[in-house]
Amino acid sequence: MEVKCPQCGAAVSVIEGQMFLTCGYCSSAIYLDRGKVVFHYMLKPTLDQSAADASLRRWMAGSKTVKGLETEAQITVREFIYFPVWYFKVKNNDAESIKIQPAMPTPIPDIKDMPIPAGDLRFYDSKDEGNPAIKQPQVLYTSALEWLSGEGVNPANITQSSLVHIPLYIFHYRYKDNEYSAVLDGSSGKVMAVEFPSKSEMPYLLVGGGATVLFFIEGMSMDFPGVLVVYLITAIFVIIAAAFVAEKV
DSSP states (O other): OEEEOTTTOOEEEOOTTOOEEEOTTTOOEEEEOSSOEEEEEEEOOOOOHHHHHHHHHHHHTSSSBOTTHHHHOEEEEEEEEEEEEEEEEEEETTEEEEEEEESSOOSOGGGGGOOOOGGGEEEOOGGGTTOTTBOOOOSOHHHHHHHHHHTTOOGGGEEEEEEEEEEEEEEEEEETTEEEEEEEETTTOOEEOSSOOBOOSHHHHHHHHHHHHHHHHHHHHOOTTHHHHHHHHHHHHHHHHHHHHHHHO
16 A cells, blocks of 8 residues: 655555555655654653643742742642644635644643644654654544634635644642642643632632722712822722732732
């Protein structure tokens, strides 16, 4: 059996059951899906394990998470994988866009929005064979095309199709007897988490609601310009209360 190289058009021999190929003429790495012959790339990681740990801790210390998470959370599992995605270049008039579809099930919606720098891509080669961190695609090329069509992409406008393995660090951590997980892009350092211990919104709502009621009462019961002085005093107390909540929550 032979297939045509998507880069140079040369015939490449295929052994039955073989999925990963290399063109003998242009050295392109090829992935053979039942629906399509496409380029096969690996995205090089820019972070090692220690840098990934540091990026996760910085995210834990951010504004979205509960105070003290970066020091109190206990990481229980660390895993590094190469996650497979279908990578499409789509031509729209004179512009070109990139569309990404996961090639295996994932609960992380941000996977589709991950940046994939073309300069950091390299062809899959023989050194990658047998690497347990490289996860095999479970979603067919044809299925990925159907998803793109459902998002309004015309398959006729696709100029290049590739299978790309992206580096991900997967963390499982414990915080106050609850288990959470986070996925970190090993190329950009971005953290993707579906569920995490976030800050409670109730204290902020109480401060904001209380301030609104006070300003309303003061405005209805006092005349100008005296009300401006009261407004100023109230605003100072509101700012102090907001700062206290931000420090404690």
